[in-house]
Amino acid sequence: AQSVAQPEDQVNVAEGNPLTVKCTYSVSGNPYLFWYVQYPNRGLQFLLKYITGDNLVKGSYGFEAEFNKSQTSFHLKKPSALVSDSALYFCAVRDGVDMGRRALTFGSGTRLQVQP
């Protein structure tokens, strides 16, 4: 079984400061990892993913994430937060070994609040 943990319900950061949203995962095979963002009354918007290769992945809107296999983590980061980054962020995982099973397992979400 695969699972995702987002240990923080909410992260507060001042505009211009760096932000980190934490994610740890559990999967039996090779992890395919994703970050999505959800704005109020909107769907899930893809930010970035890790499939293989460089452990530092860059995505949309200046976000990046670092895959750490030994710590089974995939934390989302941004060097300088914007007020417009305030939203709900979801980490998701699937097992990359079993190509017949493509279901994403999501974390519970972390609300990012960026204060002006």
Add this chain to the structure above:
Amino acid sequence: EPEVTQTPSHQVTQMGQEVILRCVPISNHLYFYWYRQILGQKVEFLVSFYNNEISEKSEIFDDQFSVERPDGSNFTLKIRSTKLEDSAMYFCASSDGGTDTQYFGPGTRLTVL
């Protein structure tokens, strides 16, 4: 940029009624999915669909649920006899299988009274 669309945006129904939620996936995508998000809870996988058949389903996807691709563009989720606990936001997603990125629609909010 191509996107997944869903209709209606909000559906209100009486308990026991049938509802059909509609989705138009991205045109060259091959894999289609339904997820749901009960208010305040995490996003949960329901079913995936490939090559005109269900390829994977969760334990949530019981006999009251069905999916169909009635033509070359639409992908539907039918709930045969709705229950109060079916109230949720239902998201459709699609992927091309190559990049493995699932792109989500804006969702349909289903309210069962």
